[in-house]
Every structure is written in structure tokens, then in C-alpha cells.
Amino acid sequence: MKIAVVSDIHSNLVALDAVHEAVNRLGADSIYFVGDAVGYGPDPNPCTRWVMDNAEVFVAGNHDAAAVGLTDPESFNSYAREAILWNAQQLKPETSDFLSSLPLVEERDGITLVHASPRLPDAWEYIFTLWDAEVNFSYFEGPICFVGHSHQPVMVSMDVNGAVSVVPGDSLIIEDGFRYLINVGSVGQPRDGNPAACFGLLDRDAGAFSIQRVEYDVPATQEKMLKAGLPQPLADRLSEGR
Numbered sequence: 534m535k536i537a538v539v540s541d542i543h544s545n546l547v548a549l550d551a552v553h554e555a556v557n558r559l560g561a562d563s564i565y566f567v568g569d570a571v572g573y574g575p576d577p578n579p580c581t582r583w584v585m586d587n588a589e590v591f592v593a594g595n596h597d598a599a600a601v602g603l604t605d606p607e608s609f610n611s612y613a614r615e616a617i618l619w620n621a622q623q624l625k626p627e628t629s630d631f632l633s634s635l636p637l638v639e640e641r642d643g644i645t646l647v648h649a650s651p652r653l654p655d656a657w658e659y660i661f662t663l664w665d666a667e668v669n670f671s672y673f674e675g676p677i678c679f680v681g682h683s684h685q686p687v688m689v690s691m692d693v694n695g696a697v698s699v700v701p702g703d704s705l706i707i708e709d710g711f712r713y714l715i716n717v718g719s720v721g722q723p724r725d726g727n728p729a730a731c732f733g734l735l736d737r738d739a740g741a742f743s744i745q746r747v748e749y750d751v752p753a754t755q756e757k758m759l760k761a762g763l764p765q766p767l768a769d770r771l772s773e774g775r
């Protein structure tokens with residue numbers, strides 16, 4: 534059983550199509566979605582539709598919540614806010630209803646999904662430091678919690694003695710008695726200096742997890758964004774992955 538774990542699509546359909554191809558190529562049986570289908574990018578309806586049609590388990594992101602009036606857009610910086618308001622205007626009733634219905638936390642077979650942090654799911658706090666990660670291990674029960682939100686892939690493990698460390702590289706073998714807090718990165722707006730779309734692949738039979746990167750046509754998304762009148766800096770940052 535292989536599970537593709539996808540987060541922070543941010544209305545970037547070109548990146549999402551590339552990821553979907555990769556997910557099929559890798560033979561994933563199931564797709565889990567960790568939030569933020571919309572915001573920033575030019576294609577909120579098809580990206581939300583994709584989640585509705587393809588994801589087996591899903592949770593809300595802060596941009597999803599803001600686009601349907603469940604989180605105050607004033608809490609975002611001005612470019613993000615402008616893009617959220619534009620995204621909100623484009624939503625069709627069915628995509629808007631779906632985003633409104635998303636839970637903050639979901640659990641399936643020992644896997645917890647939450648967009649920002651298991652400690653305070655509705656506060657949209659970032660897990661940036663090892664200390665942030667360590668604290669959060671107390672707020673989920675199973676062996677694995679997947680998050681998104683920072684758009685930076687990172688794998689943190691807790692060993693049998695409770696010692697927490699960042700797992701280097703882009704893959705890990707799941708060890709007995711260990712627990713994992715994993716940020717799967719962002720499909721539609723990576724911020725780790727690599728512009729390629731990012732997602733996670735959990736191979737339950739092999740007991741392995743890996744971060745996957747997929748090149749996509751960045752200029753195609755940038756062109757759509759500018760055509761839609763979205764802020765230029767949001768288009769520019771896609772080239773840098775920042």
C-alpha cells in the first residue's frame with residue numbers, strides 16, 4: 534500500500550498535474566491531502582475539484598479556511614490576502630462547500646493529518662524549529678503525523694527514548710517504536726530553494742517514506758497568474774522556490 538501525501542497546492546494546476554502524473558508513475562494506491570488547495574495561484578476550482586475527486590483523506594489549510602470566510606483574511610500579508618480574496622471570488626458553490634466542510638484534523642490507520650500543527654490546529658502556528666516539533670509530538674497518538682503549512686519538507690523522528698532529531702536526506706526507513714512528524718512540502722509554492730513541486734510518498738509495506746520532487750512548467754503558471762491580475766511577487770517567487 535503506497536500513499537501519496539500532498540499539501541499546499543495553492544491553486545497551481547500545472548504543478549498539480551505534474552504531481553498527479555508522478556503519483557501514478559510511482560503506483561500510489563491512495564492520496565492524502567494536508568490542506569491549502571487554494572490561495573496564491575490562478576486555478577482554485579480545478580485544484581479543489583482534484584482534491585474532491587482524488588484524495589481519500591483531507592484536512593483544511595489556512596488559505597482554504599480564509600477563502601470561505603472561516604479564518605480572517607486580515608491575518609495574512611497583503612499579497613497573500615489579495616490572492617485569497619481573488620481565489621474566493623472564483624469559487625463555485627460546490628468547491629466552496631467542500632472547502633467549508635474540511636475538518637482541521639483527520640486520523641486514518643495510525644496516521645494523523647493536520648495542516649499547521651497538531652498542538653493548535655486552528656491557530657495555524659508554524660513548526661519551524663526542532664523544539665516546535667518536539668512539543669508537537671505530545672499532541673498526536675499514532676506513529677506518524679503529516680503536516681504542511683511552511684512549504685518546507687522536513688522529517689523529524691522521535692526514538693524509543695523520546696529523543697527528537699531531524700532525519701537528513703529525502704527518505705527514511707520507519708523504525709519500530711519510533712514516531713515521526715513529517716512536513717511533506719508544497720506542490721504549488723515550494724519555499725526550500727527548490728522550485729520543483731514537492732510531495733511525500735509513504736510505502737507502508739516497505740516501511741519507508743520519501744520526499745518526491747517533480748519539475749513542472751513554472752512559466753506557464755506565472756503567465757496564468759499575471760493574466761488573472763495576481764500580485765507579481767507571488768509569480769516571481771515560484772522561479773526561486775522561495
Ligand code: ZN
Binds near residue numbers: 594
Ligand atoms: Zn500553504
